[in-house]
Amino acid sequence: MSKKNLLAIASMALGLTLSSSAFAQTQITWWHAMGGALGDTVNEIATEFNASQSEFEITPVFKGTYEEALTAGIAAFRAGEQPNILQVFDAGAATVIGAKGATVPVQDLLSQNGIDFNIEDYIPGVRYFYADANGKMIGMPFNSSTPIMYYNVEALEKAGVTPPKTWEEFESVTAPALKAAGFIPLVQSHLPWEFTENFFSRHNLPFATNDNGYGDGETKILVNTPEIKAQFASLKKWKDEGLFEWYGAGWNDNQKPFEEGKVGLWLGSSGSFGGLQKTATMPFSATFLPYWEAVTKEPTQTFIGGAALFAMSGKSAEENKATAEFFRYMSSPEVQLKWHKQTGYVPITNAAYEMAKAEGYYKEQPAAEVGIQQLSLPAGENTKGYRMGFYVQIRDVMNREYGRILTGETSVDEAFATIEKEANELLERFNKTQG
Amino acid sequence: MKRAGFNLLWLPIVLLAPQLVIIGVFFYWPALYAIRSSFYLEDPFGFGSTFVGAGNYIDLFSSAQYLKVAVFTVGFTGLVTFLSLSIALVLAVKADKIIRGTRVYRTLLMWVYAVAPPVAGFIGVMIFYQGNGPMTELLALFGYEFRLGVNYYDTAAAMVAVATWNHIPVNFIFFLSGLQSIPQSVKEAAMIDNRSGAGRFWDITFPLLAPTAFFLLIINITYALFDTFGMIDALVKGEPGNNPMTLVYKVYVDGFRGNDLGGSSAQSVILMVLVLVLTVFQFRVMDRRIHYT
Incomplete structure (x- = not known):
């Protein structure tokens, strides 16, 4: 077969696909890391988006854990097979945002497709975590959560205490009373x-x-x-005195004793709320993360964890339009409210928050509002988040050294010196990857 | 003597080509790529990279953590190899002597081999579970608080136990067939010379098993080094934390979890060299010291 013939066939094939796609919907894919009940909700949102219009069709694909989803996305990107939307978690933000050209900033994507974007529409703690140095939003916050303190209502009643506002109160009042009442006073998950x-x-x-x-x-x-070292010295002391228990680096291993009603206070995610309602064997509620009065008298907000959706680059204008439309749909107050209620993740926009309030949702479920209230506390110059490369490994280093502190294999001073050294080496290495 | 050969140069090349292409594409190209990227620090998405020379290797060898992982790997491999070989040998020798119910007994010993390493890991998680795992409760009876995922040495012990358990059947099968291939006449001759069963075992049976044992030694070392990955991942539940890990697991943690392509490529190259050394050792010893009957 001559080259000319080949070319003709190729162009015919191209013409066919082009003409058929003119009639068909624009297909886009979304790789995510939401398993179990969360995955069901993700599929529901996608199905409803597809039903809400006829131009675009989104297909969600579950890719495993956060780390696995990011790695799959990277491998696919290098092979030119990236999905339109990739869910990337907080610790991977520096990797995906640092790779300039891997994604289309969500703010640009929306405005290019004629969708209004105003960062002030988003609740305060959500705005800048996935933004660049100039405050331009790069990733669309999706499942946003923040650490809050859950408490076992019966345990606190039995011990005759209220949830502590400060760690000093926990140490002197709450924890001894809970211990005397036969409960493990405190566990945490991360x-x-x-x-x-x-x-x-x-x-x-x-x-x-x-x-x-x-x-x-x-x-x-x-x-x-000194401040954080003092905190970990206290944690170790509490563990030795039976005021705090630690079950390893796994999230669920630490959550389980709380669900079983053996624990007074558990630090978890505001996004744990939906799951806890099904698994907890006792009445529970939640309140703000305590603070150290010795460090500050004016505690500030926390920032979001969880993950954001990134629009991958290298896609056609049509597909990008579909992605933008999906982002518009996903951040609409109705969808956000549904997501918030089913999963416990915070609604990302003020409008959705107002809607939940107007509906009287928080009168029924006061604990569901704690995360968003904490994210809306006064901000400070250090409250928008952090952006560090190789942060997944830095977290691994922290987990390793914290575990060694709590099992008595190392001292607080040594552990933090090691974390500082290894983290700075990783940051330096990451810097070179960008070169 | 006349050497048989091809007259044409291209014919052998054509005949070998499919095989060479497969080896090239699936083995040499990735290996070369890994060697190349071990000299770079690269943005995972492929936008930027810096040539760092031997930097990644220097970072590894000067890292206390990497050396700790290497030491653990050596200890873990040694223990798993020794335990699974010796337990399997005892079982095989005993099973060789059974007269009634041989099949049932042997099948029961072998079927653990069907358990894939990650599944073995999950079984390990259940058995050693912190709260109410059967093994944890058993140890608690003796006053020992076993804490998987919290205490470094407890987790290490669980890893050794699961890996050993998972690999005994393979060794058992090979040892048993090795034992059965020892000629009856040799055994009978030995019986006349030496009345002590243990003496006969060490003088006659064990040397005759040596080729099998040596082959298994290499198989066990590679198993403990490379194939325990899924088991370890299940036992630590994907969170390395302060748990022990092997060199292969660290490649995964740094490369796949942490997206440090350069660093994990350097680690892979070190492992490649290790495999090379093992292979050379295997062939040299096999040629010189082991005599096949």
Whole structure:
């Protein structure tokens, strides 16, 4: 067959696909990491979006854990087979945002497709975590959560205490009473997120140089500092005194004793609310993450964890329009309210929050409002989040050293010196990957 | 003596081509790519990269954590290999002597082999579960609080136990067939010379099993080094934390979880060298020391 013939056939084939796609819907794909009940809700949202119009069709694909979804997205991108939308979690934000050209900033995507975007429409704690140094939103916050403190209502009644506002109150009043009443006073599920990242935000302390890493140039972590070291010295002391228990780095291993009613206080995610309603064997409620009065008298907001949706680059204008339309649909108050109620993740816009309030949802479920209230507390210069490369590994280093502190294999001083050293080495290495 | 050969140069090349292409595409190209990327620090999406020379290797060898993982890997491999070989040998020797119900007994010993490593890991998680795992409760009776995922050495012990358990059947099958291939006449001759069963075992049976044992030694070392990945991932539940891990698991943690392509490529290259050394060792020893009957 001659080259000419081949070319003719190829162009015919191309013509066919083009003409058929003119009639068909624009297909887009969405890779996510939402398993179980969350995955069902994701599929529901996608189905409803497809039913709401006839121009676009979205297909959600479950890709495993957050880490696996990001890695799958990266591998696909390098092969030119990336999905239109990729869900990336908080710790992977620096990787995906650092790779300039991998994504289309959500703010640009929306405005290019004629959809209004105003960052002020989003609730305060959500606005800047997935933004660049200039405050331009790059990723669309999706499942947004923040660490809050859940409490076992019966346990606190039995012990005759109220949920502590400060860690000093916990140490002197709440914990001894809970222990005397036969409960494990405190467990938590994620030491880097709940006792490190959000510790700095709650107390408005810098977590890293270079505007917590958001600025251009080199970033150094500021973790080897007296306030957080004092906190971990207390945690170790509480563990030795039976006021705190730790079941390893796994999230669920620590959540389980709370669900079983053995624990007074559990630090979890505001997004745990939906699941807890099904699994908890006792009445529970929630309140703000405590703070150290010795560090600050004016505690500030926390920032969001969870994940955001990124529009991958290298897609046709039609497909990008479909992605933009899906983002518009997904961030609409109705969808956000449904997502909020079914999963416990916070609604990302003020409009959705107002709608939930107007509906009287929080009168029935006061605990569902805690996360969003905490995200709306006064902000400070260090409360918008952090942006550090290789952060997944930095978290692994933290988890390792925190585990060693709690099992008595290392001292607080040594552990934080190690974290600082290894984290800074990782940051330096990450910097070179961008070169 | 006349050497048989091809007269034409292109014919052998054509005949070998499919095989060469497959090896090239699936083995050499990725290996070369890994070697290349071990000299770079690269943005995972492929937008930027910096040539760092031996930087990734220097970082690894100067990292206390990497050395700790290497030490654990050596200890873990040694223990798993020793335990699974010796337990399997005892079982095989005993099973060889059974007269009634041989089949049932042997089948029961073998079927654990059908358990895939990740599944073995999950079974390990259940058995050693912190709250109410049967093994945890058993140890609690002796006053020991076993804490999987919390205590480094407890987790390590669980890993060794699960890996050993999972690999005994393969060793058992090979040892048993090795034992059965020892000629009856040799055994009878030995019986006349030496009345002690243990003496006969060490003087006659064990040397005759040596080729099998050596082959299994290599198989077990590679199993403990490489195939335990799924088991470890299940036992630590995907969160490395302060748990022990092997070199292969660290490649996954840094490369796939952490997206550090350069660093994990360097680690892979180190493992490739390790496999090369093992292979050379295997062939050299096989040629010189082991005599096949």
